[in-house]
Amino acid sequence: xxxxxxxxxxxxxxxxxxxxxxxxxxxxxxxxxxxxxxxxxxxxxxxxxxxxxxxxxxxxxxxxxxxxxxxxxxxxxxxxxxxxxxxxxxxxxxxxxxxxxxxxxxxxxxxxxxxxxxxxxxxxxxxxxxxxxxxxxxxxxxxxxxxxxxxxxxxxxxxxxxxxxxxxxxxxxxxxxxxxxxxxxxxxxxxxxxxxxxxxxxxxxxxxxxxxxxxxxxxxxxxxxxxxxxxxxxxxxxxxxxxxxxxxxxxxxxxxxxxxxxxxxxxxxxxxxxxxxxxxxxxxxxxxxxxxxxxxxxx
Amino acid sequence: xxxxxxxxxxxxxxxxxxxxxxxxxxxxxxxxxxxxxxxxxxxxxxxxxxxxxxxxxxxxxxxxxxxxxxxxxxxxxxxxxxxxxxxxxxxxxxxxxxxxxxxxxxxxxxxxxxxxxxxxxxxxxxxxxxxxxxxxxxxxxxxxxxxxxxxxxxxxxxxxxxxxxxxxxxxxxxxxxxxxxxxxxxxxxxxxxxxxxxxxxxxxxxxxxxxxxxxxxxxxxxxxxxxxxxxxxxxxxxxxxxxxxxxxxxxxxxxxxxxxxxxxxxxxxxxxxxxxxxxxxxxxxxxxxxxxxxxxxxxxxxxxxxxxxxxxxxxxxxxxxxxxxxxxxxxxxxxxxxxxxxxxxxxxxxxxxxxxxxxxxxxxxxxxxxxxxxxxxxxxxxxxx
Ligand SMILES: Cc1ncc(C[n+]2csc(CCOP(=O)(O)OP(=O)(O)O)c2C)c(N)n1
Ligand SMILES: [Mg+2]
Numbered sequence: 109x110x111x112x113x114x115x116x117x118x119x120x121x122x123x124x125x126x127x128x129x130x131x132x133x134x135x136x137x138x139x140x141x142x143x144x145x146x147x148x149x150x151x152x153x154x155x156x157x158x159x160x161x162x163x164x165x166x167x168x169x170x171x172x173x174x175x176x177x178x179x180x181x182x183x184x185x186x187x188x189x190x191x192x193x194x195x196x197x198x199x200x201x202x203x204x205x206x207x208x209x210x211x212x213x214x215x216x217x218x219x220x221x222x223x224x225x226x227x228x229x230x231x232x233x234x235x236x237x238x239x240x241x242x243x244x245x246x247x248x249x250x251x252x253x254x255x256x257x258x259x260x261x262x263x264x265x266x267x268x269x270x271x272x273x274x275x276x277x278x279x280x281x282x283x284x285x286x287x288x289x290x291x292x293x294x295x296x297x298x299x300x301x302x303x304x305x306x307x308x309x310x311x312x313x314x315x316x317x318x319x320x321x322x323x324x325x326x327x328x329x330x331x332x333x334x335x336x337x338x339x340x341x342x343x344x345x346x347x348x349x350x351x352x353x354x355x356x357x358x359x360x361x362x363x364x365x366x367x368x369x370x371x372x373x374x375x376x377x378x379x380x381x382x383x384x385x386x387x388x389x390x391x392x393x394x395x396x397x398x399x400x401x402x403x404x405x406x407x
Numbered sequence: 408x409x410x411x412x413x414x415x416x417x418x419x420x421x422x423x424x425x426x427x428x429x430x431x432x433x434x435x436x437x438x439x440x441x442x443x444x445x446x447x448x449x450x451x452x453x454x455x456x457x458x459x460x461x462x463x464x465x466x467x468x469x470x471x472x473x474x475x476x477x478x479x480x481x482x483x484x485x486x487x488x489x490x491x492x493x494x495x496x497x498x499x500x501x502x503x504x505x506x507x508x509x510x511x512x513x514x515x516x517x518x519x520x521x522x523x524x525x526x527x528x529x530x531x532x533x534x535x536x537x538x539x540x541x542x543x544x545x546x547x548x549x550x551x552x553x554x555x556x557x558x559x560x561x562x563x564x565x566x567x568x569x570x571x572x573x574x575x576x577x578x579x580x581x582x583x584x585x586x587x588x589x590x591x592x593x594x595x596x597x598x599x600x601x602x603x604x605x606x607x608x609x610x611x612x613x614x615x616x617x618x619x620x621x622x623x624x625x626x627x628x629x630x631x632x633x634x635x636x637x638x639x640x641x642x643x644x645x646x647x648x649x650x651x652x653x654x655x656x657x658x659x660x661x662x663x664x665x666x667x668x669x670x671x672x673x674x675x676x677x678x679x680x681x682x683x684x685x686x687x688x689x690x691x692x693x694x695x696x697x698x699x700x701x702x703x704x705x706x707x708x709x710x711x712x713x714x715x716x717x718x719x720x721x722x723x724x725x726x727x728x729x730x731x732x733x734x735x736x737x738x739x740x741x742x743x744x745x746x747x748x749x750x751x752x753x754x755x756x757x758x759x760x761x762x763x764x765x766x767x768x769x770x771x772x773x774x775x776x777x778x779x780x781x782x783x784x785x786x787x788x789x790x791x792x
């Protein structure tokens with residue numbers, strides 16, 4: 109396909125991502141949508157490390173990495189400089205969930221409050237993968253990570269995922285959306301919309317990580333779809349703070365998603381933990397209710 | 408034309424004349440008057456800059472880094488706690504070779520909290536790869552900004568630069584200052600020419616990670632650039648002197664040192680007091696002189712060796728302390744004079760804004776002559792009890 113060729117040119121082959129890496133797919137989709145007149149500001153994390161081992165780079169658009177937590181502040185400066193120079197490139201700050209939900213949130217909040225014209229995209233693989241699968245504020249309830257391990261008195265991560273899209277919408281962001289690498293056309297449409305909307309926009313992309321979550325690398329898309337189909341991830345758009353579009357599904361029980369991943373294995377082995385599974389089901393039910401994602405089938 | 412101006416305003420006005428495209432700063436005492444004055448200039452369109460009112464110093468310098476990468480001349484100002492918050496970004500600016508210029512309005516580091524002057528803040532960034540220039544008075548503080556931009560942006564250097572001047576003692580003090588005209592500023596400091604920039608027409612990647620087979624060479628290159636700056640700073644300073652008549656041709660400046668037995672070495676506003684004290688001591692027949700360091704990074708090793716060759720004793724005034732060791736300036740001077748017969752004694756002085764008078768300088772010189780040094784000068788014994 110012509111589009112895919114163009115994307116490969118902008119985010120090139122030969123990088124060091126794991127086979128089946130959703131973040132690498134996200135980079136391709138993002139640039140396919142945003143085009144060549146885009147400046148990317150990456151945070152420290154898997155994406156940065158696997159794409160730019162000196163003296164090589166996978167990026168055929170202008171790209172900069174400074175630190176783990178400052179990509180939106182660096183982006184603020186770039187946007188200001190472009191404005192001063194009368195230049196028209198789009199600016200995308202690209203960060204992992206750790207950079208976005210946790211250590212970088214001050215810079216993101218500042219940049220959104222100031223209203224710079226840029227798009228922040230979080231590829232959300234739900235943990236600090238680059239440093240070896242530690243929990244982040246985006247790690248889902250009960251997921252076992254190396255800092256929230258399941259154990260005799262632990263069911264894994266004790267907290268639910270932070271609602272970052274709502275936090276950024278509350279900053280007055282004109283456009284906020286969630287997307288998944290399992291649905292590339294939808295993802296690309298959202299990126300295109302975000303980069304063409306004036307002001308700070310936010311997109312959070314579900315990016316299943318075979319290494320960190322414990323599934324076979326050919327299953328990345330399947331896992332991404334299951335997250336949506338169980339209601340544990342909802343794809344939606346918010347315009348001016350209001351939810352305007354939601355992907356509806358015929359929902360499956362959360363087990364369909366959980367049993368496919370080693371990070372939730374402790375909920376089923378050595379003994380099935382009905383109480384905890386029910387809590388995760390309740391999270392999906394609340395998502396379904398909040399966003400109205402259920403397609404009601406006639407009996 | 409001479410104008411009576413507050414130090415902060417003199418600096419802000421000079422910075423405006425340097426024409427930064429992007430300014431990003433966060434208020435902190437005693438730096439605030441600079442960023443307020445620049446905000447006024449932007450609000451009145453008397454300068455044409457994008458002013459980013461960031462939410463922290465960390466973001467201030469990060470935004471400067473981004474704007475520099477995109478091709479703008481950038482400016483920030485901070486001090487003490489704000490500079491500490493920028494620590495990580497400081498190393499990054501130098502590592503990526505972005506010629507950011509930042510005023511450091513020197514202030515002590517907490518705890519205990521102190522808003523008053525010493526030089527612990529900038530000294531603590533000694534190893535970050537930033538050029539460090541120190542001003543003695545408001546005129547010098549204003550002028551060093553032009554020189555800092557010239558040197559930092561020079562493609563033979565490409566390093567960020569601190570222009571350091573003492574909080575309150577200079578920043579909040581009114582002195583006559585001769586401001587360059589717009590035309591003079593433009594003739595001395597041409598528009599910014601980035602070495603590389605983020606540009607869709609010529610996409611390159613900045614800030615890659617380097618494995619052990621590449622990292623050391625990057626560090627070596629920065630060190631080489633620093634050493635290169637040892638000649639570029641005097642070059643830029645000499646040109647400034649020739650154009651405007653104020654002499655910044657040296658990395659150091661000597662005062663009545665030629666026949667001195669004892670030399671004081673110091674940086675910043677304390678040099679003014681030292682000069683007056685020297686005049687009095689000279690009148691009393693003591694052969695004392697001053698070597699003022701204008702550049703601390705790069706360290707002017709050769710100039711120091713040359714200037715101090717004839718003295719027998721050196722008294723270093725350190726407005727900082729590398730806790731558990733010595734003052735940072737004394738360590739450098741001892742290193743520069745290694746193998747000579749010169750005695751170098753260190754005096755940790757004026758920390759957290761403690762006042763220094765001419766008589767204190769005389770006491771230091773008397774102590775040095777008696778071979779008593781490597782001490783905190785002027786401790787209040789009753790407080791230590
Ligand atoms: C200030 C700072 N703290 C910690 C680190 C170590 N570190 C590097 S990447 C990373 C995790 C990145 O997580 P995320 O943003 O989710 O990206 P991912 O690696 O999962 O793609 C951490 C903790 C760092 N580089 N800088
Ligand atoms: Mg992550």
